[in-house]
Amino acid sequence: MRQKRILWPVLAFLALWLAACTGRATTQPQTGEIVTAFIGDLTASASATGQVVSPRTAALAVSQPGRVTNLYVQVGDSVQAGDPLVQLETAQLELNLAAARQNLRLQEANLTALAEPPHAADVTAAQANVASAQASLDELRAGPSPAQLAVYSATLALSEASVYAASAQYQSVANSVSQVQIQQAEAAVAAAQANLDRAREINQENTNQQTHQAMLAAEESLANAQAQLDNLRRIDTSAAQGSLAAASARLDGAEADFGRNTGGATAVQIAAAEAQLAQAQATLADLLAEPTEAAWQTAVAQVEQARLSVADAEDALAKATVRAPFDGVVTAVHTNIGEVASGIVVEMMDAGNLEVVVPVDEIDIGAIDVGQTAVVTLETWPDVEIASQVAHIAPSAANNASLVTYDVYLRLGETDLPARVGMTANVQLITSQREGVLLVPNRAIQVNRATGAYTVNRVNGDTTTQVPVTIGLRDGQYTQITGGLSAGDQVMIGNETPRVTFGPGQ
Template sequence: MQISQTKSFSFRSVANALMLLATAVLLLSACVPTEQAQPQAGDIVTAVIGNLSASATASGQVQAARTASLAVARPGTVTDVYVRVGDMVAAGDALVQLDTSALALNVAAAEQTVRLRQSSLDQLNELPAEADVTAAEAAVTSAQASLDQLLAGPSATQLAIYDANVRASQASLWSASADLAGQRASVTDSQIQVAEAALLSAQLNLQRAQDTDEDNPTQQTYDALMQATQAVSSAQARLDDLRAGPDVGAAQGSVAAASARLDATEADYTLNTAAPTDVELTQSQSQLAQAEATLAELLAEPTAEDIAVAEAQLEQAQLSLADAQQALADATLTAPFDGVVTAVSASPGEYANGIVVRLADSTALEVILNVDEADIGQIAVGQEAVLTLETWPDTDIPAEVTAVAPNATTTPGSALITYEVHLQVGETDLPVRLGMTANAQLITAQRENVLLVPNQAISADRASGTYSVQLVSGDMTTAVLVTIGLRDGSYTQITSGIQEGDQLLIGDTLPVQTFGPSSN
């Protein structure tokens, strides 16, 4: 009986124990704190190994890392504009064309000058042609002979020729004059009287022939009448000629021509027999000197100075050509790099002078941030950053610090001091546009595989400059000094004092977990 009671007690005890255990489990489950975004006072947290980074935030606008305000090199009239705002261009593409008509002429003239200068230099370095030397020597010989003859005067033979020419001209004049006088004396009064008688006789014969023809007209009488008429005409003409006098026009012309020839031969005699004048000597000597100088120039080798001058002239001509060619090339405004056209301020027909196109490199974007002076000391070139755009706030874009301004930026009426920080926008599939607002998180420091605890678990003693944590051991806590490193908004790096897995109390009171009372 006792045994059966004992078994019965044992069964009830086990059942009661199981009920108590289940109740305890439920109570414990209810008392275990749930996971919070931030630990609260009284929570127990664990020191863990993880990665930590500190950052600063700022915002700015998306800009092109490289821009260009393109101006025409020289003023001119616009003939063509090849781009519009928003056009994508490649380096070297033509953007604006100025008028080149005058510039092309300048290039042609400069090219001609270069050719002439090159020819002059080549001639200095070349030997003279044999034909040129022969001609120059002949010119010297001729000029010398002319001067010698001028100084020596005419020879006896030449004097005889000049004198004979004068005598022949005089004889011609005398002969022509005698002929004229003879013609003028060839008509006499008796000749006129004979002619008058002959005319009267012819007239009487004509009258008889007319009468005969009227009385008995026949062919014979008609022919006689015609002959008598012709005889009267001839007699009248002869009388008229005698009364008019002889025709001396030809003879007078011969006299004039002979007189002119005599004047010419006498002048030639005087010219060739007189002593040379100073002017003639000077001219002849000058011709000889010029011929000798030409020959000497052909035979003489160029001096170093001559070659240097010719080379300098050629170089100057080449520089002028290069300047003209550059001016012609500058008339075409081209893109210095790949990019997008952001402004165009020229139209065909306008006179352009200054900036006409603005270009931005859309392949290299940057964001310029104004970072508070409190954070600028932690930012350096090469640091990583994360960007988000207002248009796509949930998409991170990698970035990197490329420049930090050395001088501060101040805002009038404000005590805020900031520094410009340039971020290079990394690769992204988003269609990022210039001018978009960007928010940046600048990673100022990073630690990997370090011991981390929540910031709330650390107590700071400002007076002593020390830090401590409440280390949990069972139902007891112990204040332990620790050294800290990097921290962000949630966690702090612990460099000494505790180790991974240690339990830490936030605050100074352990959490109380109450279980429901047992039914026994």
């Protein structure tokens, strides 16, 4: 029991000592900088370096090869959206458009005609064709009438008479000159030639006026005899032969017609007449019938196809003029007047709304959002800050084997600086902001690396107390205090040697 009475006072003393140790730890005043916790604004940022770029670029190509007739721009020219840049020849394209429009009018007319009732004249003509075809078929089936037989017989008899007459004419012409007459004329020519030969010999042996006149008379006699013989030989029987041949051909035709028309129609003739009647009846039925749904749909489809062809032709003609898709500046021209252009002909960029692109490390990219503000300075003018804003962030990492980064695009704010594409830009990306928060310098905060706890040396008169604090946002100079201090509290920056005292206030 005595041992227990001695143990209780010892335990009580130890308890008091531990309580004192867990109370306030104070230090003696030491040399150091005293700062005051204050309410202020805090901004955290990430730095990056990039380049000025154009938000829009365009490599403008012709839709199909063509000869350049006009070139409206050169490198450095400013253009407005819709301005013509390059003009290709359009003659064939205009012809294509005219043909497409003509075809559209034709198809529309066909559709209109399909919807309208047939013209009375067309119906009358179709009915007449049916009646004529029916009459022809009926005649074939019934055979010739007595009157028709009489006509066919008379035609045959007339053809026979023509042959007889042509034959008689031929015989008359052929018999008008006999062989005896021709022989007598030939003998007269031979006698005249002999007389001329003797007259020439006599004149040659003893030339005088009398012998010379005799020779001339012999020559004239020979000429007359020869002329008479030639006249007899020129009598032509070819005309009579032609007339006879023609009459014979007409007789053959008349005999064939007589046999065909009087012998009854053949099966082939009746079938042909029936087919002709069926065709005429079908044509009339088509005129009188309402258009079928299939015919209507076909006509509508043909009109629509013609409209598409017109649209295609109009589009091709429009594309023969290469136009600026947006306001900007021409950066390259790849063709000349007279050349056959194909592929890219003009390059341009939007120089009015420049952006800055910077690679941001994957560690920091999570703190960057679209719309986030930033400050940009250009290497050319490093002392001038330009307000900017995150426009968009690349969805995939840049192709960099050594480091994973994402391209962040910032839209430059208003500035009087003549910024140009390609300039180097330094960017401070504002990752977070706090307004009206409690701040202390970063140097006033101490961290326990083992536990991760943060403390500050709060000044209490001529002593300091190490108190735990919780922190929030921080930048390169200040840290937000979220717990453990109040505005106006003073903290010591520097090294102190703690002196432990027992009991509060000591």
